[in-house]
Amino acid sequence: MDAKGRIENVQFAEGSHFTGVDGSNKQKLEAIAHYIVSDDKTGLTIFHNRDVPESWLSFLSNVSWLVWVVLTASFLVMGLLAFKANPWAGWVYVVLMLALLNSV
Numbered sequence: 001m002d003a004k005g006r007i008e009n010v011q012f013a014e015g016s017h018f019t020g021v022d023g024s025n026k027q028k029l030e031a032i033a034h035y036i037v038s039d040d041k042t043g044l045t046i047f048h049n050r051d052v053p054e055s056w057l058s059f060l061s062n063v064s065w066l067v068w069v070v071l072t073a074s075f076l077v078m079g080l081l082a083f084k085a086n087p088w089a090g091w092v093y094v095v096l097m098l099a100l101l102n103s104v
Contacts, residue, residue, distance in 0.1 A: 027046055028046055028047065030043070031043035031044055031046050031047070075097065078093065079093050079094065079097070
């Protein structure tokens, strides 16, 4: 069976990731079951209850790169301090960072 047209993307739904299958909300469960059984998408409108994301979440997602810049800078500074204290400590730091990055 072709998946085209079978996936309904609701961009902004109020609540956590669990909101789509919230067992305490009988209307949502019935909408999902009705869609599965009869291929009727009209009940899925219950999930679309926001037209825009939360403003604080939108802001944080737009500056998430800043976290990576700060982390990278702090690791580089720690490496430079390790080399400055003792070259062997610097190389141990480099090896540990490479091992850590390789394990992720």
